[in-house]
Amino acid sequence: MPLTADVKTELTSVRDPRPTARVAELTTILRFSGGLHSIAGRVAVEAELETDLLARRVARDLVEIYGVRPELAHVQSSAGRTGNLVAVRVIEGGETLARQTGLLDSRRRPVRGLPNKLTTGARPDLAAVWRGAFLATGTLSDPGRSAALEVSCPSGEAAMALVGAAHRLGIAAKAREVRGIPRVVVRDGEAIRAALQMMGAQKTAAAWEEMRQRREVRAGVNRLVNFDDANLRRSAQAAVAACARVERALEILGDTVPDHLKQAGDLRLAHRDASLDELGHHADPPLTKDAVAGRIRRLLAMADKKAAQDGVPDTDSAVPAGLED
Numbered sequence: 001m002p003l004t005a006d007v008k009t010e011l012t013s014v015r016d017p018r019p020t021a022r023v024a025e026l027t028t029i030l031r032f033s034g035g036l037h038s039i040a041g042r043v044a045v046e047a048e049l050e051t052d053l054l055a056r057r058v059a060r061d062l063v064e065i066y067g068v069r070p071e072l073a074h075v076q077s078s079a080g081r082t083g084n085l086v087a088v089r090v091i092e093g094g095e096t097l098a099r100q101t102g103l104l105d106s107r108r109r110p111v112r113g114l115p116n117k118l119t120t121g122a123r124p125d126l127a128a129v130w131r132g133a134f135l136a137t138g139t140l141s142d143p144g145r146s147a148a149l150e151v152s153c154p155s156g157e158a159a160m161a162l163v164g165a166a167h168r169l170g171i172a173a174k175a176r177e178v179r180g181i182p183r184v185v186v187r188d189g190e191a192i193r194a195a196l197q198m199m200g201a202q203k204t205a206a207a208w209e210e211m212r213q214r215r216e217v218r219a220g221v222n223r224l225v226n227f228d229d230a231n232l233r234r235s236a237q238a239a240v241a242a243c244a245r246v247e248r249a250l251e252i253l254g255d256t257v258p259d260h261l262k263q264a265g266d267l268r269l270a271h272r273d274a275s276l277d278e279l280g281h282h283a284d285p286p287l288t289k290d291a292v293a294g295r296i297r298r299l300l301a302m303a304d305k306k307a308a309q310d311g312v313p314d315t316d317s318a319v320p321a322g323l324e325d
Helices: 002-012 019-033 052-066 094-101 123-137 156-168 189-199 202-256 259-270 276-282 289-310
Strands: 034-039 042-049 071-076 084-090 138-140 149-152 174-178 181-186
Touching: 002 052, 002 123, 002 138, 002 189, 002 202, 019 034, 019 042, 019 052, 019 094, 019 123, 034 094, 042 052, 042 094, 042 123, 052 071, 052 084, 052 094, 123 138, 123 149, 123 156, 123 189, 149 189, 156 174, 156 181, 181 189, 189 202, 202 259, 202 289, 259 276, 259 289, 276 289
Parallel strands: none
Antiparallel strands: 034 042, 042 084, 071 084, 138 149, 149 181, 174 181
């Protein structure tokens, strides 16, 4: 997804100098992109990341914040993810790191969601949580009916923690499970734009919003075109039906048709696509729209009455099947 790549490239360059925000982002990346593993009986922290650039940034933050030196290795994707990934592993000192980041509790039990101190932090820390989650497993689809900003989560508890952080930031997000994988989804267009801006993807948010507005304008134009087409189609069908009835009326009445009604009927047949107002301008002397309409109505009524008296088909019988006057 090009949009997803644009967002992640922009977010990778965001550097919040606040220590709590850096910790919140790094911890969330570790939680959502891998987590804890047991290697040779030791607790290891591992994150599987999509780009070398993000992997190097995570490795640098681990060194700067916690003083540990991770290993980097290219690995095959796992857990439903596609493509090759870059693993950032901390084996030596992994348990200490897990405790420091809150991925392990005081009883050496893995934390199912996110550390409580992250999801109850200040707004910059909550934004950093979302930035880390999106960098780890987020996707963004194009604007439209199925537009969505989505984050795959390692557990239902992690999904609920991310939803709670979104709500504290004023962004409507929902947790759901798709093919056994917990996900957090933002669907409203305004909410998606706000989430992108909140995470720090200002340029992508502006580009996404511009794309959304263009699509809305295009959709509006298409609706108007379809509406106009329908109106034109109905007008054409009505004109065909009206002319067919007038022709039948003149046929039924023959020489008995009054001159002023015959004039109106002849005008209708001579200018089949014209409006009643236009027919009035063609008359000699000119007539109003209401006068033309009234004369044609009387012409049809007189013909239908004579057809009933003579026992012959009326003017409606001349209308082609499927058309209405």
